Amino acid sequence: MKEAFREWQKGKHRDIVCQTCHHLSILEQNQLLVTYVVKSDSKQFSQTHGRKKSWQECRKCHAGEVSQGSVTLKKSYGHARHVFMQRIDCKNCHKGTVHDFHPNENACQNCHKDKGVHGIGMEAFSCLKCHSFSEKTPSMIPKNRCIKCHNTLPQKSPMSNLLCHQCHKPHGQISTIPATCASECHRNETSVGQHGLHMKQGLKCLYCHKPHSWVVGKDRASALCSKCHAPKDPKHFIY
Structure with a gap:
């Protein structure tokens, strides 16, 4: 329990009370009460509650137009595409291990098995190294994402208004x-x-x-x- 509390304190959900996500059934409440009464003299006791239910609560906050200052589903093309169009559950992409809700970068390959990276020096890149869920274009690649690494390329040229991936195909012909x-x-x-x-x-x-x-x-x-x-x-x- 202490480990979960420490992770909650470090995470972005630290300003949200536990009961917002975790809901105990009557049976769970009684089990928790009995466990506390019986083992109240011990320093800690294990308990599990609301693990499955908590994932169902994500949309109540993250589907709104403004919520907790975070990127909402409606403002994020990546989330809109995966959650609303493909109907993929939050837990399929986010880790969710003891309050760690960072994206699981290995989860993409579960669906996108054919999307290997063929660029020299890019083989070990995860999908999220290039793709951003908060980007509003179908490619989910911000225009300045490539420039962060390829910063020696000219910024002003006849075709500088084009996106890199319109010519370069990282999942196919990179050159x-x-x-x-x-x-x-x-x-x-x-x-x-x-x-x-x-x-x-x-x-x-x-x-x-x-x-x-x-x-x-x-x-x-x-x-x-x-x-x-x-x-x-x-x-x-x-x-």
Whole structure:
């Protein structure tokens, strides 16, 4: 009991009285009373109560628009998707071991068995390293989540408004390939104008465009173009 009390004091639920989550039945109340009377001279005695019922109480607080200053289910896409759409119980994802309600990072694999991470250096990452339940987009990946680790990438570029996972696929093809550029966004550019002409010659997007900066400047154009023809100012490149 003392261990449970210490964990409760350290947790985010420390301002909530026990009876808010734990409810004793008449039988449990009598058992607890008898146990206390019989063993009141001992320092501690074991008891279990409300373990299953307490999980059913979660929604009373966390389903509201404002509750205890925490992220509520209605404001969290991840919770809305798992709780309301998939009807997954809180206890399936949260640990719940002696008042420790942190997410169980290994629980995701129970359902998402096909979602392995293929990025070099990312193999040991847990799902919650990238995905955030409080994010409001279906991908559940905040825009600044990747930048926390990949902080050397340029923050301002022609496509800096895109999300990293629109090009990189951590659960599939992590490295960007020309086929992704053409199929996802730039279908027209590959068939018309100078882009179409160069593509017909067998050139790929990444041969000229450097990932994350993308703009072909005069110096880069001079070095690249001269391999096949006389250098031309990229400003006059006809799309």
